[in-house]
Amino acid sequence: MSVLVYTENWEGKFKKLSFELVSYASGVAKMLNTTVTAVSIGKVEDNELKRLGNCGANKIINIINDQLITLDNQAYASVISDISKKENATVIIISNNNTGKAIAPRLSVRLKAGVGSGVSRLPLNINPFTVYKRTYSGNAFAHLVIKSDVKILTLAQNSFDLIETANNASIENLNVSVDGSLVKTSVKDVQKQSGKILLTDADIVVSGGRGMKSPDNWPPLVELATLLGAATACSRPVSDEGWRPHEEHTGQTGKIIAPNLYIAVGISGATQHLAGISSSKFIVAINSDKDAPIFQAAQYGIVGDAMKIIPKLVSAVKEIRK
Amino acid sequence: MKILVCISNVPDTTTKIKFAEGNTSIDTTGIQWVINPWDELSLTRALELKDDATSGVKSVTVVHVGTASSEPTIRKALAIGADDAIRVNAESSDAWFVAAQIAEVAKKEQFDIIICGIESSDFNGSAVGGMISEFLGIPSVSAVSSLKIENGQPVxxxxxxxxxEVVNVQAPFVAIVQKGIAKEPRIAAMRGIMMARTKPVKLMEPLAIEPLTQIIEFEKPTPRAACKYIDADNPAQLIDLLQNEAKVI
Structure with a gap:
């Protein structure tokens, strides 16, 4: 028996979510009195692999394979399901991001394993195996019983704190053979923004809405984000108008994020927007309309003109960063 | 080419969710049921492809797993422009159950492209599309924000x-789509609503499949503390609170 966790890397380093996943897996393994095996596909630095151990992995399976350079859902699911059988995994933990959503359901069918998607706490119970998951786009949470022998959990991002203690995990470099007939997709073109903070990985997000009035008003907001080491985001009308790239759209139909701090500037806070940000640990609302629903969701609020407030926040951050 | 669009029936996204029966189910009183927003966009894109004579798309079928109570949702999809519909007559108990039913439909009817929304706004499972593809042993591409057919090839x-990333794949395949796939959901016109009444809805009985998961209880999100207001003339106080009280910067 073991808990298997699929980690993800980006430009040679693990994404923050990978450490969260392993920390979470370690918590689940403690409940089940078993060990954690982490799987990494693709080239990552050695000290990064060691850090997975510090987060609680007992064993790390490291796979580098030319056929697995781009994500083919079918091929990835096949490789992970083979490892999971070999490791006798009873719980498999994957991120609830785009990659996880692509792999988890395929794995589910291969292993006849029920999926608990978007879990944000350790299982509530191990017998029957019950998880706590987001439903109704964050307006409700469900206690979901998974009845199958093997369980797949996809973990909501930034919902579980990293736990790091020095630990030596064993690292196994595994050669896998990929059934070429399973690789049916090919990637023709990649557009990646290097060096930018990933919105879904960011601890702090500064987001602008229609209350920003014009795309020309964004520079101070971007400056605030840069000073805070934050990613920038926006509401749906802003991306629909083309004021900001649609990758920045957070909300029900856009990205669903859960940073430690979400600063909403000129965003009224429609239900659909809140669905994308309600799991943020702290929400700050800056809006000229004191009745805007965003203030119901926020812990800190300023009622006033964003154009006057943002530059003052920029100066205040510069002051504390001196 | 034949397209199958999978549609789910969800409470209108502005619905205030209330629970019933000791928090074990959702109180459906007064709920307005709509096509899941991502499925509506999927359908819109499928119809746009069909409208484009160069795409080679000849028909758009919608499939839904649900009881007779979801008939209005199916009619709405037909009014928007789907050619025909299939309803698997069963309560949609979990993603595994629904995907197995739709895979069975797909085996019988043979589609070139199956389109699913990335998640439903009610159970947020994000699983049905991927499961269908694995049941059928065909490729899936997830988080798709654009689907075109160029010289007969899906891109x-x-x-x-x-x-x-731009991804090429050979049909048949499952496209699991998200925002961007279509600009605005297509709206049913009066003519469409009239025509929908006579479009065929095929009823299929479900396979006997045991669901793998079950919701036993719902709870409300933990309420947040009331908002602390900071004077607009002194925003620096916010930075101080974020640093020293919330400790997030």
Whole structure:
């Protein structure tokens, strides 16, 4: 028996979510009195692999394979399901991001394993195996019983704190053979923004809405984000108008994020927007309309003109960063 | 080419969710049921492809797993422009159950492209599309924000962290789509609503499949503390609170 966790890397380093996943897996393994095996596909630095151990992995399976350079859902699911059988995994933990959503359901069918998607706490119970998951786009949470022998959990991002203690995990470099007939997709073109903070990985997000009035008003907001080491985001009308790239759209139909701090500037806070940000640990609302629903969701609020407030926040951050 | 669009029936996204029966189910009183927003966009894109004579798309079928109570949702999809519909007559108990039913439909009817929304706004499972593809043993591409057919070849764009990729795949395949796939959901016109009444809805009985998961209880999100207001003339106080009280910067 073991808990298997699929980690993800980006430009040679693990994404923050990978450490969260392993920390979470370690918590689940403690409940089940078993060990954690982490799987990494693709080239990552050695000290990064060691850090997975510090987060609680007992064993790390490291796979580098030319056929697995781009994500083919079918091929990835096949490789992970083979490892999971070999490791006798009873719980498999994957991120609830785009990659996880692509792999988890395929794995589910291969292993006849029920999926608990978007879990944000350790299982509530191990017998029957019950998880706590987001439903109704964050307006409700469900206690979901998974009845199958093997369980797949996809973990909501930034919902579980990293736990790091020095630990030596064993690292196994595994050669896998990929059934070429399973690789049916090919990637023709990649557009990646290097060096930018990933919105879904960011601890702090500064987001602008229609209350920003014009795309020309964004520079101070971007400056605030840069000073805070934050990613920038926006509401749906802003991306629909083309004021900001649609990758920045957070909300029900856009990205669903859960940073430690979400600063909403000129965003009224429609239900659909809140669905994308309600799991943020702290929400700050800056809006000229004191009745805007965003203030119901926020812990800190300023009622006033964003154009006057943002530059003052920029100066205040510069002051504390001196 | 034949397209199958999978549609789910969800409470209108502005619905205030209330629970019933000791928090074990949702109180459906007064709920307005709509097509899941991502499925509506999927249908719109499928119809746009059909409208484009060069795409080679000849028909768009919608499939839904649900009881007779979801008939209005199916009629709405037909009014928007789907050619025909299939309803698997069963309560949609979990993603595994629904995907197995739709895979069975797909085996019988043979589609070139199956389109699913990335998640439903009610159970947020994000699983049905991927499961269908694995049941059928065909490729799937997830987080698709653009689906085109160029010279008979499907070309998709999928969202990845920090960017996007252009992905080629041979039909048949499952496209699991998200925002961007279509600009605005297509709205039913009066003519469409009239025509929908006579369009065929095929009823299929479900396979006997045991669901793998079950919701035993719902709870409300933990309420947040009331908002602390900071004077607009002194925003520096916010930075102080974020640093020293919330400790997030």
């Amino acid at each position: 998709m764009t999928r969202e990845i962290d920090g960017g996007k």
